[in-house]
Amino acid sequence: EIVLTQSPATLSLSPGERATLSCRASQSVSSYLAWYQQKPGQAPRLLIYDASNRATGIPARFSGSGSGTDFTLTISSLEPEDFAVYYCQQRSNWPPITFGPGTKVDIK
């Protein structure tokens, strides 16, 4: 089973600041990694797939990078609606499909 580790657990930033979130895999997942955003009481929303491709309707301020075991989600300038929990997910070697534990981005 591929274990995903996310850091930091919590990121406290102000609107307008840049957010950099990390996801590390226990073994290579090539580029088969996705990022999701989840707000309280809502279902997750797909942001990035295959490490760097924005999903339909996702603003350009969200970008993903990385391959192998180390990945980054960057939010270039935080908008008020971006404060949420972010999860990474791999589909390289499944089952099982695995998710990271999440990074909470909250308002400083």
Add this chain to the structure above:
Amino acid sequence: QLLESGGGLVQPGGSLRLSCAASGFTSSSYAMSWVRQAPGKGLEWVSTISGSGGSTYYADSVKGRFTISRDNSKNTLFLQINSLRAEDTAVYYCAKGRATTVFFDYWGQGTLVTVSS
């Protein structure tokens, strides 16, 4: 759109059948999955079924107790949950695979399953 139903309060050892009605796309073209989230916790993949229904996959934590199925004529996904345990308490989401993958581009609103005596 994905709309789940069937959740509720059930005693340990009990059973439930969750449903997920899909609209706006031909579900037989896509793998469909169930993902759950225990209260205050992260996301946990539960099960996936191929577009045709011919292949199914399960997390070890539910293997032998949960059964995923689909009725493509009705654009509906199911999850039969048996031998429920307290640790199965969660919001259960159905999710559509993007293209031919198991990245999830559409999610339902979730249905809460509570296992308690």
